[in-house]
Amino acid sequence: MSIQKPSIPKGTRDFGPAVVARRNYIFGIIRRTFEKFGYAPLETPTLENLSVLTGKYGDEGDQLLFKVLNSGDFLKDVTADDLQNDDGRATRRVLPKLAEKGLRYDLTVPFARYVVMNRGTLVFPFKRYQIQPVWRADRPQRGRYREFYQCDADVVGTDSLLCEAEIVLMMCEVLDTLNKEAKSEDQKLKYTIKINHRDALRGIFFAAAENRSKESDFFVVLDKLDKIGTEGVKQELKERGFSNNGFQWLTYLLRTDDGNRKMTSEERMIYVNAMFKEIMSDPNAEPVGSKGIKQLQEVFNILRGFDFKQFQNLEFDPTLARGLSYYTGCIFEIKINNVNMGSVSGGGRYDNLTGAFGLPGVSGVGFSFGVDRLYDCLEELNLFPEGAAATTRCLIANFDAAAMTAMLPVLRDLRAAGIASELYPEPAKLAKQFKYADGKGIAYVLLQGPEELALNTFKLKDLRTGQEQTLTLPEVVATLG
């Protein structure tokens, strides 16, 4: 057998001990926040039946699904006719016969499936959080992986806007907690929570687009406003077959200042709402758009009731669209302004996700943190706490076989006191043992050689300061504990 260079699939990563420790630090903050807001944990299988996944994420999404080949003779149901590709549909025809399972693409759809399957036993409104990896057969690039973790919190069974407001609170709490480690303002995550409403978007759509069949196309282009500008948006809309009529309204609807200064989010809501009333070209624009604005204003009101202090981090953005087609109400996204990275979190309300599984009329709302992107942001800002990588706190040096035996009860006592400890597993030069401790980031080395043994004491060295102390065992425990 020839030697092969080992490799891992593109877009996947190994996580070494230091990285896992820092990822766990992020997971911990998110988990504690979710639990504090009353969400309970849920886990679902890595594999879902493809019938559950397909059709939920749009055509693009279907293409990005990882399909799992059936076990055994996976060709047994494929006929020669199936493979005839004159119509270009052979793949579509054959696929369901080759693969009936796929890797989960997000956590929201499996959650919806779970809710439908367990509707009889769940207590509604049902609040769950879920922290698991998802897979997308995307092309990897900066901040984009084929395997990454999502941290979802969703509630189904209520359409109360309290949930939307609490999503904003949870987003702030997680990011503010991460920012507590910052030693300077520059290290902090400068974030903007963008919020919009699908109906506000549709109001704009009715106002500015004549072609009614391409709603999602319109949103995709509109979402790019901050990248390509108002004129760019108009240009691209034209390229995608939208007519010029109505584009004039875009200029008004997308204004961000009142002529003198930038509007606040709430001023902008009032302004956009007033515009909806004025646009008479399509009477649908006003009722639909105003309904969305009204809900957004209510979310802001609830937040004010909470004594929410961070409205400068919460921005009403009428162009925010988000790709996932199942959103129907409020939509959210978090952008980190001082790191070049796609959104680290997103979410929204979906009125009929469970409908696809035969349970209509259940409204849900939720959001998700992308831990891997958050990690990359923290890394770039150097925002991880120092201790996050350490595992062992104290290494006991190993002088020789006899001393090793004598150190076993010491090791046991340290661990019993809750101190993460290890004994170097073989007698070796002290230099080597110290090097090991240093390389692993261990804070203390405990020594008992012949000299200390004679006095029944220990020498404890702090590797960060280089200082040594001669102590009795209870004193060692007290120092490390």
Place this chain on the structure above:
RNA sequence: GUAGAUAUAGCUCAGCUGGUUAGAGCGUCGGAUUGUGAUUCCGAAGGUCGUGGGUUCGAGCCCCAUUAUUUACCCCA
């Protein structure tokens, strides 16, 4: 799916208009009177220059192909 960039030691990268035996830093290992890391000093190991072909007296360097990685677009956490 579209477009670009890169590929040289375990890692990060130099390597001039093509010219003898391929370079550095970090890391690893060994040593500086056998009980001390990170810091200092000395030394050593480690590369068929991604792969295959071509041009040339001569290719790490130029050309073609191929694979891998990566960035941007699309879309997204």
